[in-house]
Amino acid sequence: MTSTAGLVVGEEVFSLSHEMTREGIKAYADASGDQNPIHQDDEIAKMMGLPGVIAHGMFSFGLLSRATTDWLQDPSRLRRLGVRFSTMVRPGDVVTCKGTVASVDEDAGTAVINVWVENQRGERVLSHGEAEIAL
């Protein structure tokens, strides 16, 4: 189990990068059951006012969850994860999931981690995120 004793507020606890591809987005659609055509069909996506297909927001959310539980090792220590979907992710984008310590409550045995996902231009695609974890 990863030691979360002595977490320092502000310290970075994980960073995980992933390149989004059309194949990966299709695989996510099949695995999740979310077959919304804006993630697979450029024409329909454009009809909806998008520049073309975009990745599922939950794909990036899942990567953020993976980054968090890779760090925690025991997934049951993740109590809460929430984000805002701020910017579209398109095929070819490289997203990076990051977490820094926001606060530690030793008495309650919990900590809050600021979490976000940014693209290769440093824009936050998932923002205003928090994870609550058991120490």
Place this chain on the structure above:
Amino acid sequence: MGETNPAYPQSPTDAEGKVAPPTFAAVYALGAGSGSLARLGVSPSRLIHGEQQFTWKRALRVGETVTAQGTIVDVYDKRSLKFVVAEAVVKDGAGEEVGRSRATILVLPEPNNGGEG
């Protein structure tokens, strides 16, 4: 998703003592809310995920059955877009709550309706 954490199954037969990744909740909890929108006749291509939060009381074991009950808790308009807030409570076979989902979903205007928002 590229998960390699040994807590999760690494193959279809690797189930003993394994748990579901937390955001597998996208499969068992999220549909309970967006499914309600589909029943209202809103095409899925008009739905954009705005915000999402999950809370978990425990990890779900491979093989167990859970039930998600979805509720539309709020509907409001902002900047000519419609926002829907959907919650789902997930319970295990014993009726104990195992987790919750709260999603904010933007509903895009219908295409070709003559308006540019």
